[in-house]
Amino acid sequence: MRFDRRLATHFEWLLPLLVLAVCAMGTMTVYSATQATGEHGPSPLTTRQFFWLGAGCFGMVAVLLFDYRRLEPVALIAYLVVLFGVIAVPFIGRIGGGSRRWIPLGPVSLQPSEFMKLALVLVLASHFSRTRPGPLGLREALLPLVLTAIPAGAILAQPDLGSAAIVAIVAFTMLVLGGVRLRWFAALGAPVVVLAPILWRHLKAYQQRRILTFLNPDMDPLGAGYHVIQSKIAVGSGMLWGKGFLQGTQNHLNFLPEQHTDFIFSVFAEEWGFAGTIILMALYLAIVLRCLLIASHARDRFGVMLVLGMAGIIFWQAVINVGMTTGLMPVVGIPLPFFSYGGSSLLCLLVGTGLAMNVSMRRYFF
Amino acid sequence: MVAVAIAYVAFTLVGVRLWYLQLEKGEEMRSLSEHNRIRLVRLPGSRGVVYDRHGEILIDNRPSFDVVFVPEDARDRRKTLQNLAHYLGDTEPAIHQAVRAPSKRPPYEGIVLRRDVDWEGVVALETHQLDLPGLSLQVVPRRFYPFGSLAAHLLGYVGEVNESELRESELREGTSTYRLGDLAGKAGLEKAWDNDLQGSAGGEEVEVDALGRRVRVLQQVPDMPGNTLTLTLDRDLQETAENALGASDGAIVALDPRNGEVLVMVSHPAYDANIFARGIHRDEWRNLVQDPKHPLNNRAVQGQFPPGSTFKIAVAAAALERGAATPATSLSCSGGIPFGNHFFRCWKKGGHGTVSFHTAIVQSCDVFFYTMGQRLGVDPIAEYARRLGLGVPTGIGLEHEKTGTIPDTQWKRRRFDQPWFSGETLSVAIGQGYVTATPLQMANFAATVANGGTRYRPRYVKRIDSPDGTSSRETEPEVLGRADLKPSTLAQLHSAMRDVVMNDSGTGKKARVVGVEVAGKTGTSQVVTMGEDRERSNKGAEATRDHAWFIAFAPVEAPEIAIACIVEHAGGGGGAIAAPIVQQILAHYFSRSQGPLPGAPQQAAAPPPGTEGAHAF
Numbered sequence: 001m002r003f004d005r006r007l008a009t010h011f012e013w014l015l016p017l018l019v020l021a022v023c024a025m026g027t028m029t030v031y032s033a034t035q036a037t038g039e040h041g042p043s044p045l046t047t048r049q050f051f052w053l054g055a056g057c058f059g060m061v062a063v064l065l066f067d068y069r070r071l072e073p074v075a076l077i078a079y080l081v082v083l084f085g086v087i088a089v090p091f092i093g094r095i096g097g098g099s100r101r102w103i104p105l106g107p108v109s110l111q112p113s114e115f116m117k118l119a120l121v122l123v124l125a126s127h128f129s130r131t132r133p134g135p136l137g138l139r140e141a142l143l144p145l146v147l148t149a150i151p152a153g154a155i156l157a158q159p160d161l162g163s164a165a166i167v168a169i170v171a172f173t174m175l176v177l178g179g180v181r182l183r184w185f186a187a188l189g190a191p192v193v194v195l196a197p198i199l200w201r202h203l204k205a206y207q208q209r210r211i212l213t214f215l216n217p218d219m220d221p222l223g224a225g226y227h228v229i230q231s232k233i234a235v236g237s238g239m240l241w242g243k244g245f246l247q248g249t250q251n252h253l254n255f256l257p258e259q260h261t262d263f264i265f266s267v268f269a270e271e272w273g274f275a276g277t278i279i280l281m282a283l284y285l286a287i288v289l290r291c292l293l294i295a296s297h298a299r300d301r302f303g304v305m306l307v308l309g310m311a312g313i314i315f316w317q318a319v320i321n322v323g324m325t326t327g328l329m330p331v332v333g334i335p336l337p338f339f340s341y342g343g344s345s346l347l348c349l350l351v352g353t354g355l356a357m358n359v360s361m362r363r364y365f366f
Numbered sequence: 367m368v369a370v371a372i373a374y375v376a377f378t379l380v381g382v383r384l385w386y387l388q389l390e391k392g393e394e395m396r397s398l399s400e401h402n403r404i405r406l407v408r409l410p411g412s413r414g415v416v417y418d419r420h421g422e423i424l425i426d427n428r429p430s431f432d433v434v435f436v437p438e439d440a441r442d443r444r445k446t447l448q449n450l451a452h453y454l455g456d457t458e459p460a461i462h463q464a465v466r467a468p469s470k471r472p473p474y475e476g477i478v479l480r481r482d483v484d485w486e487g488v489v490a491l492e493t494h495q496l497d498l499p500g501l502s503l504q505v506v507p508r509r510f511y512p513f514g515s516l517a518a519h520l521l522g523y524v525g526e527v528n529e530s531e532l533r534e535s536e537l538r539e540g541t542s543t544y545r546l547g548d549l550a551g552k553a554g555l556e557k558a559w560d561n562d563l564q565g566s567a568g569g570e571e572v573e574v575d576a577l578g579r580r581v582r583v584l585q586q587v588p589d590m591p592g593n594t595l596t597l598t599l600d601r602d603l604q605e606t607a608e609n610a611l612g613a614s615d616g617a618i619v620a621l622d623p624r625n626g627e628v629l630v631m632v633s634h635p636a637y638d639a640n641i642f643a644r645g646i647h648r649d650e651w652r653n654l655v656q657d658p659k660h661p662l663n664n665r666a667v668q669g670q671f672p673p674g675s676t677f678k679i680a681v682a683a684a685a686l687e688r689g690a691a692t693p694a695t696s697l698s699c700s701g702g703i704p705f706g707n708h709f710f711r712c713w714k715k716g717g718h719g720t721v722s723f724h725t726a727i728v729q730s731c732d733v734f735f736y737t738m739g740q741r742l743g744v745d746p747i748a749e750y751a752r753r754l755g756l757g758v759p760t761g762i763g764l765e766h767e768k769t770g771t772i773p774d775t776q777w778k779r780r781r782f783d784q785p786w787f788s789g790e791t792l793s794v795a796i797g798q799g800y801v802t803a804t805p806l807q808m809a810n811f812a813a814t815v816a817n818g819g820t821r822y823r824p825r826y827v828k829r830i831d832s833p834d835g836t837s838s839r840e841t842e843p844e845v846l847g848r849a850d851l852k853p854s855t856l857a858q859l860h861s862a863m864r865d866v867v868m869n870d871s872g873t874g875k876k877a878r879v880v881g882v883e884v885a886g887k888t889g890t891s892q893v894v895t896m897g898e899d900r901e902r903s904n905k906g907a908e909a910t911r912d913h914a915w916f917i918a919f920a921p922v923e924a925p926e927i928a929i930a931c932i933v934e935h936a937g938g939g940g941g942a943i944a945a946p947i948v949q950q951i952l953a954h955y956f957s958r959s960q961g962p963l964p965g966a967p968q969q970a971a972a973p974p975p976g977t978e979g980a981h982a983f
Contacts, residue, residue, distance in 0.1 A: 233395050233399050235384070236387040236394070236396070237392070237396040237398065237399035238392070239388055239389065239392035239396055240388065240389060240392070269388065270399075274389055274392075277388065278381060278384065278385075284377065285373060285374070285377040289373060292367065292373070311369070315373060319376045323383075326380070326383050326384065326387055
């Protein structure tokens with residue numbers, strides 16, 4: 001590779017610093033959440049999270065070494081490979097928490113649905129790079145919808161409602177920001193409203209229960225509702241300054257479900273208080289705004305859409321996850337980006353960050 | 367830009383929410399978390415009660431007490447456990463081991479230290495509650511089998527759900543209705559009807575004090591008991607059958623040939639399901655599993671035995687239908703026939719002389735059926751055997767049901783990659799060789815012959831009621847197949863089977879019941895090869911002795927009950943050993959419908975005991 005001085009001049013510093021700050025807080029909280037009572041030293045899960053953080057940083061740097069435009073022609077292939085993984089999960093997957101989501105690969109297990117989020121952003125960006133800017137009609141929206149519906153359906157069947165929802169929402173975001181007019185979504189949305197009751201019957205019993213519990217938490221105070229209540233207690237009891245690192249009682253007395261993955265925010269909020277949570281929220285906001293800024297300066301439409309997609313992934317997962325642990329939204333399995341325990345998610349997000357940096361650094365290349 | 371605005375708005379909303387929870391309501395939430403002593407106590411739903419056909423309770427629930435320990439509530443664990451050991455008269459190490467046992471339980475949910483504590487223990491723990499912080503007694507419904515080992519294999523038993531069962535049920539239904547530690551059916555109808563019997567769990571939100579004692583119940587979702595099952599089983603008749611079989615190993619199945627209802631299902635040796643209900647000890651379990659007689663196996667559906675001469679009924683049906691014999695066919699039996707370089711013997715050493723079709727069945731002449739086998743070939747025999755329900759699953763819906771083997775040329779090629787040798791047909795014709803069947807199949811075989819060729823699916827559940835009595839569902843008779851036998855064939859079979867019991871020259875006359883026309887067929891199936899050494903083997907080691915079979919139905923004109931009985935390694939023939947057992951069951955069955963009968967009517971007709979027993983087929 002020819003060294004280009006402009007790369008150094010325009011190196012994107014802010015985004016990785018913001019991201020790594022969140023990663024550091026996340027790893028620390030994973031440590032606290034998985035710390036067994038009365039034991040010392042990091043839990044095996046924390047060690048694993050460190051490993052994934054390292055692998056992710058390596059990936060983030062690796063994707064800086066080539067021009068992101070080279071990804072445009074291979075986006076579809078990457079998408080198809082990941083799609084194959086998503087569809088293969090029911091057959092070769094490992095079971096966890098009532099569904100098959102992981103594919104064992106040597107010493108690690110990968111979660112193809114996490115890779116799907118990134119692959120979908122790539123393939124949609126590549127699609128929009130070939131459309132003209134400005135308002136788009138139904139024809140330009142059709143292919144992206146198909147590209148989204150197939151993996152979303154497969155993930156929903158795993159069953160993994162949370163990941164399926166994120167895939168759909170991120171795709172929707174890219175379509176709207178890509179210029180597809182909202183009225184087309186209204187036209188497409190109408191049948192969904194009609195089909196909802198039919199879809200409802202095909203949801204698994206526990207998914208129905210979760211939605212019903214969200215609509216009326218008192219209905220099931222002993223099941224899902226209990227966890228939301230305990231999560232809210234955990235968050236609220238952090239008050240201004242928190243109970244201190246490793247001092248969260250809700251966390252260590254196991255009142256929280258999934259405390260190192262989907263409910264990790266409650267652990268953090270309990271231990272670091274409002275001071276901690278508002279800093280974390282500010283970091284997420286800064287990451288999203290930085291991505292939007294990078295997108296607005298990108299030199300081509302592929303770059304714009306790529307970064308917007310990444311921003312979408314980070315934004316929606318952060319808002320929905322925090323909303324869910326604070327009782328604003330229904331409990332669906334969505335990890336807190338850069339924060340929750342989970343290798344596939346962390347790796348994909350860091351690679352995605354690398355791509356956004358790549359777009360930022362090559363903005364003056366023509 | 368819209369996107370920037372949306373990002374600001376969303377994070378502001380979240381920020382406001384956090385401000386509200388952490389600052390505005392922070393004080394309240396902090397105090398809630400400090401006094402977070404609200405615990406979820408799960409109340410597993412009690413399992414459904416099971417009745418026999420006359421409303422007698424076969425499986426019930428009884429309240430029992432478990433000792434539950436929440437370590438987080440105990441200031442001084444050692445002290446609490448020491449005290450517990452003292453009050454229960456238990457050794458400390460055993461209790462410490464229970465505490466250390468690995469479990470994925472959340473700490474506030476408690477460890478079950480002792481199950482089913484006796485009354486004295488309950489009183490001791492209740493009175494010394496203050497010495498035992500962190501301990502509590504939990505009322506748990508336990509399964510109770512009032513008749514112990516009666517019909518143990520049909521009823522089955524329960525045990526704690528294990529992790530693999532949990533995962534299986536999670537995968538099947540998205541989420542499991544079970545939790546680790548819940549009871550689930552592990553065998554018999556407890557397993558087969560688990561979905562119905564299993565109640566739905568309720569729960570309580572309980573506030574506890576600093577010592578883990580309940581202060582009050584905040585909220586309660588009542589549990590729902592499981593459905594009530596009414597079986598087709600007749601407890602009274604079952605008991606008669608179990609007693610008649612006594613200490614022998616074997617199985618008895620009685621069906622109603624009119625609809626396939628299971629009246630009796632015995633498998634010996636049996637076990638007492640109550641030991642599973644209270645939590646089986648490791649060495650008890652090891653003894654059951656390692657017992658060479660396999661008491662946990664339900665021989666009625668899992669035991670595959672050569673049917674011996676009872677199989678001649680299927681051969682006779684094939685012979686009449688295919689024209690290999692007519693009622694007028696007559697053959698000469700001189701004690702055996704040569705085939706190839708082998709001499710196939712009749713069980714009667716001197717031979718039967720001239721035998722008609724009828725007497726061939728009545729006296730169970732082997733030579734006659736060797737000849738039928740030669741004339742028919744194996745495939746038609748196999749076809750009629752299958753039509754009558756052998757070699758195919760009965761579909762009763764009990765775990766691990768075996769299908770037995772009805773060999774034919776195709777089967778031989780598939781199984782051994784060899785052609786069928788015609789000499790093998792001779793063994794098949796007398797129910798030996800590769801032929802095997804389960805006792806349930808033989809009972810259904812008798813029932814199918816009895817009712818004129820309709821093969822019903824055997825059913826042991828008659829009615830399913832919801833616990834509140836609002837809904838009730840009856841199971842319906844289900845026809846699985848028809849044998850399509852000519853009325854003349856059936857008439858011949860019925861008349862010959864009747865004379866097996868009712869004629870003085872019949873091999874099954876020990877099954878006679880005064881006042882009822884009984885039809886039957888004896889069988890003695892060999893465990894070792896045919897030949898001279900059988901006499902010796904029947905006096906030798908138990909494992910080499912013959913099995914004794916008897917199948918029967920009655921009354922001949924309008925059959926209400928069909929029975930198959932096998933006594934394993936009886937060391938005697940079906941007529942001597944199995945027929946008297948069936949006689950007792952029939953006598954009991956008909957004494958109820960026709961009033962009491964004078965006892966032991968079979969004695970008058972019984973032949974002198976002795977050599978007869980060893981030979982009668």
